[in-house]
């Protein structure tokens with residue numbers, strides 16, 4: 001069977017482009033199992049869909065949906081494929097959760113939910129053998145007007161998957177600049193997380209499991225990318241990189257022993273590495289920055305969302321990380337259900353007390369499939385989207401979709417977020433030559449060369465508008481006073 005796996009484009013997105021690991025993994029697996037699959041990233045490829053279908057003549061296409069923002073282009077791709085009589089399958093983290101609405105359209109035939117490798121192989125085998133897809137695990141489809149969801153297959157033992165075939169994408173397009181190092185590419189070591197934070201997709205999507213890839217395969221890929229694709233470092237997209245101190249030490253020691261001279265970053269949980277030597281070892285193995293989800297400075301909120309963070313550990317882990325030269329990229333979420341003004345004040349105070357660190361503040365958005373989402377639907381606080389157009393209209397994270405807090409007005413949330421952004425622009429973080437703004441500028445200019453002048457103009461416009469909009473915090477002196485949103489110490 002011939003397959004094209006699409007990564008849809010988001011018009012006007014100012015986000016950096018990451019390699020599409022999910023569909024790259026499925027394509028690598030299909031090719032290793034005797035089928036033919038190519039990966040097509042619509043952020044870059046400019047050929048018309050007709051030309052693409054003429055060139056590859058696929059029997060089936062897959063579209064990944066990992067954000068609502070992908071839906072608009074996914075519809076364009078799918079409609080064009082249906083006109084050619086090609087079977088259309090949607091998948092991905094968001095795609096899995098919107099199966100019914102997708103299948104109620106006339107341009108999606110199947111939704112493959114959760115991991116796609118085995119499901120797609122089974123579909124391809126059945127297609128070649130002229131058999132129906134009815135009993136294939138991990139599929140949703142319509143039969144006689146009824147929605148059918150087949151049972152989920154077993155989680156894949158990731159150590160049995162072949163290496164990602166990086167020749168299926170143009171690696172040079174995805175190289176990023178980050179804290180103190182250049183030309184880094186995203187890659188993954190593990191999938192999932194055993195924790196049960198109420199706002200996260202994990203307990204539902206990965207059933208709170210975590211699995212790792214073969215370290216030999218991973219090191220082989222890293223070596224290949226360094227030697228052949230001008231890759232300077234790696235950005236691990238794992239939900240959480242290590243569950244135990246031992247795992248972290250084994251990982252670092254394997255990288256050191258392999259002789260791959262590289263730098264890397266990833267997601268680090270708190271309270272796992274509590275000794276200074278742990279951070280020294282991470283640094284020795286090439287770790288130069290770590291994304292850390294603090295989420296809230298209010299212990300009450302942390303407990304209410306099932307987040308295991310203890311604020312004393314958060315502080316000491318961050319301090320040790322800074323001391324060895326690993327840049328902490330800290331994330332907070334504001335506007336959790338039930339959050340109060342007092343909680344928000346605690347979060348602002350906590351963030352400010354972590355000196356010299358640029359924090360990322362995001363608005364709380366209920367993720368379909370999460371515990372919170374279920375609770376909010378049951379409480380009648382959110383109405384589930386019904387049609388695919390409703391889903392396409394959701395704009396996660398960029399604005400407040402709904403306010404579920406106890407007593408925090410929208411304008412307070414907006415002002416706090418903007419303050420943190422403005423504060424971050426002028427910070428100089430360890431490992432960087434200049435202030436944060438220069439790094440943002442550098443990544444923006446790169447889009448000129450990678451995605452063309454039109455995108456560059458769009459992205460520059462959005463970046464500048466966003467930077468300027470942070471200045472509106474000065475129009476709200478009362479809110480600044482309420483939360484202490486000042487720049488002097």
Ligand code: B12
Nearest residue numbers: 018019021022062063064067069091092112116201237397
């Ligand atoms: C990298 C990443 C991004 C990149 C995406 C670029 C890219 N090219 O991949 C960027 C930075 C752009 C991004 C942005 C956002 N992201 Co993001 N992102 C991730 C991250 C960290 C890794 C994805 C990945 O590569 N995983 C590894 C691969 C191997 O797994 P996979 O992608 O899940 O693919 C497998 C299956 O899902 C399935 N599958 C996937 N696609 C398809 C397609 C078909 C046809 C089939 C059959 C199967 C299938 O099979 C694959 C192989 O097993 C995930 C978290 C995670 N660890 O997965 C979050 C994640 C997907 N992101 C998430 C979110 C919320 C966002 C944002 C909305 C956040 C924001 N602050 O704005 C934005 C959306 C952007 C926008 N403008 O709307 C959520 C989605 C939650 C949900 N279910 O709704 C996740 C799960 C993070 C989280 N913990 O909440 N993200």
Ligand code: SF4
Nearest residue numbers: 193195197200202239
């Ligand atoms: S938020 Fe992080 S720690 Fe919590 S379940 Fe999700 S991935 Fe795990």
